[in-house]
Amino acid sequence: MLSSPKLKIVEELIASSTREELAWISGYLAGIAAQNGTAPAAAPAAAAAKVGKITIAYGTETGNSKKLASEFAAKAKKSGINAKLVSLDQYRLNDLAKEEYFVTVISTQGEGEPPAAAKKFYDHIHNNGFKLEKLKYGVLALGDTSYPLFCKAGEDVDAQLNKLGGQRLVDLAKCDTDYEAEADAWFSQLLTSLSTGGDAPATVAAPAKKATAKKTYTGTILTNINLNDRGSSKETHHLEIGAEDVDYQPGDALGLIPRNSSLLVADILAIAGVDGAKKYAYKGEEVSVADLLTGRLNLVHLPERVVAKYAAIVGQSIPATRMGLLDLLKIYPLKDAAQFEEVVAVLEPIAPRLYSISSSPEAHSGEVHLTVARDKFCINGEDKYGLCSDFLTQQPEGAEFEFYIHKNNAFRLPADDKDVIMIGPGTGIAPFRSFLAQRDATGAGGRNWLFFGDQHFVTDFLYQTELLNWVDTGVLTKLNVAFSRDQKEKIYVQHRMLQQGKELYEWMEGGASVYVCGAKEPMSVDVEATLVQVVQQHGGKSKEEAEAYIATLKENDRYQKDVY
Template sequence: MNWDNNTRLAVALLFVIGYLLMCGGIWWTRHRARKQRALLAAGDRQSWLIAYASQTGFAEQLAQRTVEILKTAGIKTRLAVLSDIDASDLEQTERALFVVSTYGEGAPPDNGVAFASKVVSSGQATLNQLHFGMLMLGDSSYSQFCGFGRDLTTWLKARGAQPLFDNVTVNSNGDTKKSLQAWQHELSHIAGTNDAPDWEGPTYQQWILTARRELNPGSAGNPAFHIELQPPHDVVADWQAGDLIQVLAPSDLHKPRDYSIASIPSDGSLHLLVRQEKHSDGTLGIASGWLTHTASVGAIVDMRLRTHANFRIGENRDRPLILIGNGTGLAGLRSHLKARAASGKATRNWLIFGERQAEYDFFHKEDILRWQDSNVLEQADIVFSRDGERREYVQDRLLSKASEVRRWIEDGAAIYICGSLQGMASGLNDALTEILGEETLARLTMEGRYRRDVY
């Protein structure tokens, strides 16, 4: 094709103009996107971020109540699980309230692990614009009391964030009512109101102790009891598998004790599996001693139901379940197996349970054998540490079944763990990390497929 100089010049100009228009279009698109992000960030900065990390559900409930108070005063809020937040979220936030509990000796709760590993560990956020308040929940019987809340506070300050007021600490072994009143006082300043609703939990009801039997007479361990309770005649008791109760012993009315529920409402009564605590001087634990020994059948028990969202079945209803526990931790697993049996669906269940000796410590043996016969339990590994030549625990059995664990997870299974924090919980976490890998276990936690009720 033969073009004269004028034609070549015209074509060149068209290319230049087209290129400039394309560049202008790209610039305008990016400019508009930046403007939209700026407007979104400005909107976020006008609201309060309420972030929580909760193991048993109590911190989550307090975060929700915090939102309710601020909304009543017309303040915009954004409620989020801590693990759903990243560094950029915090960098675009000017006002935040954190409600966090601590798991064991200073570790984050399961729904705070991702934040701790990805955001805190990176240490890259710049938070000079952030002002925050902190409500920390913990148990002073642990040496790292409120350890995660304190670590989070230190990290926020190191990144430039400024506290709005001194941290408020809730000690499960102390006066929780006074601590929560202190938090409400700070919220009242923020909301500009003094008529915040009462934050005391549901009132305690007078249930009746209707049955009690020892499950392990002759055991080398402390006695463990099956206990049944009936609600008052005018109360329709409703709970879900995985939930807890709080019990007030008559001699210790300010310190409720949590117990995992071992039954479902259709059983007709609420069941517990309680180990009798014995001190070195021979005296019994206040709550366990009262429930298992001092209180007579027919006695009144002051208690209330407590939702445990993190250990409910939730979105795992149709998934296979791997249920792992030891000792009285069988209670929380038993409630899930009862619910699965009652539903007549989702019968792919695998129970791994550990105790001392088969002769004495096979708790609820009849239930487990019946579930095996009826295929509610596809697989059951009952581990008795004192019966073999060498001691074997649930984490050891899990490691020996590594390929099966991986296959169940590939099939979509969720893992539920109930039992002792010391020894079992950490041992199982190490075993699962070895079997599945740290990234997979973190993903399961994020997806709600790795859930723990440990104490």
């Protein structure tokens, strides 16, 4: 119950608000209530729908865009609007010119690109000279403010639809990883606009800007050990990080911004002829160039757009390619040291890296564990290492660094009594170690089945002792392993899945949830094709029926992937 003073404030707010503002307030409060696990006592009735039908299309990588689009479609239908829900990779591109009311929810990947499922749609609207003069549309963009090109794909789609003649139903909304309340408020605005036939002004009561800074923690390296034995071609580190009161769940990831090596920074300063103590203005503060290069700016594997800006500064033609700053300075040198300040101005911030957490908050209180493969590759005969994996794996015990938690609500354990099937070769084991530790600590009754693979049994069986102990205690009901290089013919996890196909199908039929973690290509693609094959063979279904079966698992959140 509200006290009288609070009630009076609410009444005054209502009296002074427009209908669009009231719609936004209602949606925003409903979103907050949903996040807190509560619901308002009585929600105002939705505005009567004037628009009869609308298309809601989503472009997703992790499933968040799809989840939101599905929720939007359900709300639209409750408001009397016939909502067609479709993935952008299934959307018929020629239909766009016929659309009157079109909404898209789209995430941003990598260097500001759309997700793979939205690539054809993205290219279609950018590369064809058609007009969309009868289109009324809305774009909800999902992203992560930790990255320099936050919601870039959504921004591009919104701008291009407008350029082609489309009229915005509502302004573009850009949501961070904590998106639920803001997305709900945006859709309430959209429904209000649709109730007028889309004739309401494009700018409608924008939600108040919320703080987007993520909560950071300071972690201390407690343990750093190489899980691979001598003779392995791999170097996979188990890191135990001490940090109190970290809020995370199994399935979440740890995010951090790595630091460039001091040797790389020294080489760059030397070849540019710049004093590392020289101060530059950066985001409103004076920072030494050495500090900027070490902890703020990306110096390795620069994207093509940055290389192009460098080419313009030095006045040379540089092929469209990705290249490190040190190599650029060597091959296409600056005219003088003064030019280096121009170069610094076009460099982008170091993007955070995400690593699946391999610990459980219930089993490893006060700690966060990671499983990190040190990425090694060779360029022109010289060994190179991945920036973040090298930074993390070379940290000594006692070293401190800052990190944040990246919530992954699209990769969550089911209810304790439900069975789970986990497929995670290599470092894909990380979240499944978290799952198993959590289920062990909480006494969950559901069965657990793990498929794990790597190169060699002797040198690459990550967490072997722990996994076998979980088998002995019954926490791990089944464990199937595949070591690809221990025999003449390579054997991968999908081969073990086929061998266990009959029981695998029985588990899925019995309600088990399937989880996949690891390399997106080719591993996760091969695993999904194998699941289809298992359903065909042991479910007596056609290929199309088997694919529909797997699609239903996805719809019901019983098939979840965390791939990279």
